[in-house]
Amino acid sequence: MPNSPNSLPLQPLIDDLAEQGWSQQRAxxxxxxxxxxEQECRARAAAGELAPAAIGRAAGQAIVEGIRGDRILWIENGQSAACDRFLDAMETLRLELNRQLFLGLEELECHFAFYAPGAFYLRHFDRFRDDDLRTVTVVFYLNPDWQAEQGGALRMYLDEQRSLDVLPEAGTLACFVSGEFAHEVLPASRDRLSLTGWFRRRSDSLL
Known part of the structure; x- marks a missing residue:
């Protein structure tokens, strides 16, 4: 069963999304x-199960390390007990987003992301030009004892003048409207692990 809404800090996140289009929630x-x-991501990476991430979509996908340097593994229900608990929490979030914000979110696509030291992802949007179904981005960080001087921030461009750096501290969830905020992953001096996903809406939904 999905987690109870009362067991997750959902309301501050939803209020943030409604008011400013993004939210950062620790713990x-x-x-x-x-x-x-974190242990599962590291174990799967050590076993060679994570593959270099591509940019683009469908037939236009390509691996370009000068743009994006992480390795990923898509997750789904039944993969592990820990992943199932994470997906249950995301399902609870999806239902609350739909109930309060009427977004018509239908599914989550999600993967582990492993950035080795020095890896980065240049500025980009999460919504494709020819596919606007990605609606809300979620990034959950798995890195204990992260220090600011180690780099690796998610830099979100809030407007032409302002940006926000989110450190990839274990337990932090970054969430934002996929089509509104350009962002990048800055290089770090240590491994940087996360679960990154996108809530997708129904193709006939109106935002």
């Missing part, structure tokens, strides 16, 4: 679950 999930997800 979004229990520390024990965050640690399990």
């Amino acid at each position: 979004f999930l229990p520390q024990s679950l965050t640690a399990e997800l």
Whole structure:
């Protein structure tokens, strides 16, 4: 069963999305679950299960390390107990976003993302020019004891003059409207792990 809405800090996140289009919530999930997800990501990376991430979509996909340097593994229900608990939490969030903001979100696509030291992802939008179904981006970080001097921030461009740096601290959830905010991943001096996903709406939904 999905987590109870009362067990997650959903209301501050939803209020932020409604008011400014983005939110940063620390300690979004229990520390024990965050640690399990980190261990799973590291184990799968060590086993060679993560593949270089591509840019673009469909036939236009390409691996371009000068733009994007992470390795990824898509996750789905039944993959592991820890991933199932994470997906349950995201399902609870999806239902609340639909109930309060009427977004028509239908599904989540999500993957582990592993950035080795020095890897980065240049400025981009998460919504494709020819496919506007990605509606809300979620990034959940798995890195304990992260220090600002280690780099690796998610830099979100709020407008022409302002940007926001979100450190990839374990337990932090960054969430934003996919088509509104350009962003990039800055290089770090240590491994940087996350679960990154996108809530997709129905093709006949009106935002």
